[in-house]
Amino acid sequence: MRLRLAATAALALTITACAPSTSSPSSAPSDGGERTGTLKVWLFDEPNRPPKEGVVQAAIAEFTAAHPGTKVDVAYIPVETRSERFKGAFNDPASAPDVVEYGNTDLPEYAAAGGLADLGATVSGWAEGADLGADAKASATYQGTLLGVPWFVGVRALYYRTDVFAELGLKAPASQADLVTAAHTIRAKKPEMFGIAVGGKYTFGALPFVWDAGGDITSINSPQSRTGLKVYTDLIRADNCPPQQCADLTGGKTVDLFASGKAGMGIIGNFNRAAVDAGAAKGKYAVVPLPGSQPGSIAPAFAGGNNLGIMKNSRRPALAADFLTLLAGKKYQARMYAAMGNLPTLKSARDEVAGKDPFLKPFLSTIDAGTKFVPLDPGWGKIDASAVLPTMIEKVATGRATVEQATDEAATAISAALTR
Template identity: 80%
Template sequence: MRLRLAVAAALALTVTACAPSTSAPAETATDGGPKTGALKVWLFDEPNRAPKEAVVNEAIAEFTASHPDTSVDIQYIAVDTRSERFKGAFNDPASAPDVVEYGNTDLPEYAAAGGLADLGPTLQGWSEGADLSADAKASATYEGTLLGVPWYVGVRALYYRTDVFSELGLKPPATLAELTTTATTIRAKKPEMFGIAVGGKYTYGAMPFVWANGGELTEINSAAARQGLKSYTDLIAENNCPPQNCADLTGGKTVDLFASGKAAMGILGNFNRAAVDAGAAKGKYAVLPLPGVTAGSVAPAFAGGNNLGIMKNAQRPALAADFLTLLAGKKYQAKMYDAMGNLPTLKSASDEIAAKDTFVKPFIDTIAAGTKFVPLNPGWGKVDASAVLPTMIEKVATGKATVDQATDEAAKQIDEALTK
């Protein structure tokens, strides 16, 4: 799920229960149910909900105009309590919504609970469905079954200070090796700045280094993964971003460092644009895809984002499929970008946005080059909860463990979490 979805203050919402339909819950989202009545929808709340709500209300108006005697009951649920809400809905068909928004990293947990309907038939009957990339569909697929339609995606790319690069006569790095030499050059010539802001707790910044070198998270102690980890942790050093400053930095803190002018480069998301423009770096930066190992290649980015799904306990599955495909369609993906900055998952929508907003192009190019995802296994939640990857990175960065020692320990923990 995209990281910026942390909610500052959760709204106290109550679930409005509706009487269950006489039809049984459907196995797939196109199987029957009443074609009229109240469609129940759960969407994530936002720190600033108004722009999102305006787009959703527009979609509701269009939907109800084409579906007589139908209403749409939207509940905006707090992100930090979503797991409990979903578990309750999985266990109580009468209280289950029909359409839901959920983070793509939530998929394994919800799939293992058996709470989501198969959307394969819905996608096959949806004219715009063919516009979804294979990577996007893979992030919503569990054990061969499509359990969601990707609604938006968020990826990271390399932000860099154009004024600093111009002053020092530097070119944007074309490889990860050049990224390191460029960062150390900047630090040497401008000791008040970090060459690139990197953090020991910034796993989404480190993952592309592992993937670019051919490593995988499930084989984190392989030679390829170790090379990628080394290339990242080598940046947490006195000649770039000293361990005493950067070993415990989170992704959010790296955004702050770049935005405030204290770092010449940063691996930031398309969703961090507003934060950067609110700081000293405004008007002094550009973005390019994070380069890979070889010139012309792009380091695979983690594809965070949210999906729209249909509950297996939905009382109006066919009606839910109609609303889902409307809200997930090109028209409303484009409107959600204008309102919230959410990158579309439909290629036609992203192409149009990139044509009118040049800032988006590096992120679209990053997606087009191929993205990666965390293992779709319910046990991955244990890996996250135990901070396995950030602990591994911090130990290497602070010299508490060698790359080999830290990755062997992490590999054991990952194996245990994914196999139990």
């Protein structure tokens, strides 16, 4: 899940939205509930809320104009306390909102609580629903039931310093072998830099290597997973990114290192663009998809992002569906990209913004090549909170455990969490 996107883009978008759907969730009353009154909406707060709020207010104005007698009351809830707020809403339906924004990795926990409505009928009756890709819908589906509409997505690709590559006669990596060679060359020729910033606490930087090798989180001690993990942890070495400095490196610190000019490459998200441009690397970098082991292939990336859902106990499910499909539609996805850098989930909206911003091409190519996701199981929250995967990576990187020992330990913890 990615809860805040910092990138900005100056896009003047004049896209005509299709009419909002009037379908109601299958769990809703047959009459669709009340058609007037106040619709309660929970959206995540942002450090820089005004751009997001401006887009949302425009959608509200359009919605209320088309639905006389209605109001939309939006509460911006802190990301840090979202779990407690949602648990309270699940336990007290009378005070619950109608439409909610939630992180896609929150889905299993919320689905297990039974608080989200089935949106299968809503999306089927929504003209733009067919524009959602299979990967996007899968990240909002739990045990065969669609419980959200993906609102935006974030993926990572390989940022590299064009000036450093040119100076050393290197080409943009087209395979894992190219990446490793480039990393070692940069470190050898420019010892003040890391070849590629990689860290023991950067789970979503490491997982593409595991997935590319045919492994997965749920089979983390398989031969395939071990092969991919070894490629990644072998980069946390003195000849690229020394463990003394990189064993506890997070994704955020990776961005900082690349942005400040201390790394020749970094596995960084489309949503980190503004942070990179705020540093010494501005104007001196390019982006390509993170290459896989086969020349010309793309390593699978984690598709983080947020969904829009409807609470199962909404008194106005049909009205909620109308507002959700308006806000999640092409028009407002494009406006959210312009305001916040949020990468659209609708292909037509992605094509629209990509046509105006070539920077997005490697990220869209990554999505088109196929993305991966965390286990859709309530136990994932425990795995994440217990830092099972970062601990595994750190132990290998620091020599406290072999790949075999660390993956066996992690597999035991993962299995216990997912089978409860």
